[in-house]
Amino acid sequence: MILAISILLNFIIIIFFYKKKIRKFFLKSKISEISLSDVDEIFQLEKKSKNLKGPKTEAIIKSFCINSDNKIVGMTSDYEAWIISALSKKSKNIFEFGTCSGKTTFLMALNSSNETKITTLTLDPTLISELNQFQNDNKISQRNIFNETIYDKFLFSNQPEENKIKVLFQNSLFFETTNFIKKMDLIFIDGGHTYSVVKNDTEKAFEMIKNNGVILWHDYTPGKTSSYDVVRYLNKIAKKIKIFKIKNTSLCFYRKK
Numbered sequence: 001m002i003l004a005i006s007i008l009l010n011f012i013i014i015i016f017f018y019k020k021k022i023r024k025f026f027l028k029s030k031i032s033e034i035s036l037s038d039v040d041e042i043f044q045l046e047k048k049s050k051n052l053k054g055p056k057t058e059a060i061i062k063s064f065c066i067n068s069d070n071k072i073v074g075m076t077s078d079y080e081a082w083i084i085s086a087l088s089k090k091s092k093n094i095f096e097f098g099t100c101s102g103k104t105t106f107l108m109a110l111n112s113s114n115e116t117k118i119t120t121l122t123l124d125p126t127l128i129s130e131l132n133q134f135q136n137d138n139k140i141s142q143r144n145i146f147n148e149t150i151y152d153k154f155l156f157s158n159q160p161e162e163n164k165i166k167v168l169f170q171n172s173l174f175f176e177t178t179n180f181i182k183k184m185d186l187i188f189i190d191g192g193h194t195y196s197v198v199k200n201d202t203e204k205a206f207e208m209i210k211n212n213g214v215i216l217w218h219d220y221t222p223g224k225t226s227s228y229d230v231v232r233y234l235n236k237i238a239k240k241i242k243i244f245k246i247k248n249t250s251l252c253f254y255r256k257k
């Protein structure tokens, strides 16, 4: 009896301490990695000297950082933000699922041309209580949607770049793509991370992307609880569609051929 209890206790302790690794084991990345220089020619490096390579002019961006005391939720890393910003430089029509503080929206606006139009879709914080919850959706991701739907003004508010940006306060599940079919050069999917929302946003992105356009998904992180549904869904569709994970990021990448 004592032996059985101690085996059970050990088992519980192992699961408790190794739960991340166990989850990672069962939900591995099934998506091939791609080096950043294969994502786009702008990321190929220029030789400066025998032992130094640097960025091409096309990959040099305007950027900002936020004081870490100002706890903004739901942000990309600076490396990911640079990739998104650099791709914005050559994109005339950009669509974003998930605005949050507007960090990525602002970066895309800062770096794109004056003619560029950016549409960013986000939930209205005053209507968040009416949001439907779906049974098969990851509970942590459902909770994060509530935690991240708190802004009605954005980092780009009252900045000149705001003129390029249209914010749609709408649930993406009810968003109609009719006016956007095959119009977008760049789509960033970073809205709700539940299975139902990632699936919906991805299917709509495939309708809206232009030939040679790029779709990026954020938070493909096998083993991270809040990314569980993003990983589950992307692993599933990557069996049929050429999606790659960009090395050293949580970004997945697709280019329409």
Ligand SMILES: C[S@@+](CC[C@H](N)C(=O)[O-])C[C@H]1O[C@@H](n2cnc3c(N)ncnc32)[C@H](O)[C@@H]1O
Residues within 6 Å of the ligand: 074, 075, 076, 097, 098, 099, 100, 101, 102, 103, 104, 105, 121, 122, 123, 124, 145, 148, 149, 150, 170, 171, 172, 173, 190, 191, 192, 193, 197
């Ligand atoms: C991770 S944050 C976006 C972060 C932002 N892209 C950045 O990097 O600065 C997720 C955003 O998606 C929005 N969102 C979640 N579910 C949504 C849905 N069904 N429709 C529209 N927006 C949604 C939330 O309101 C939140 O603003």
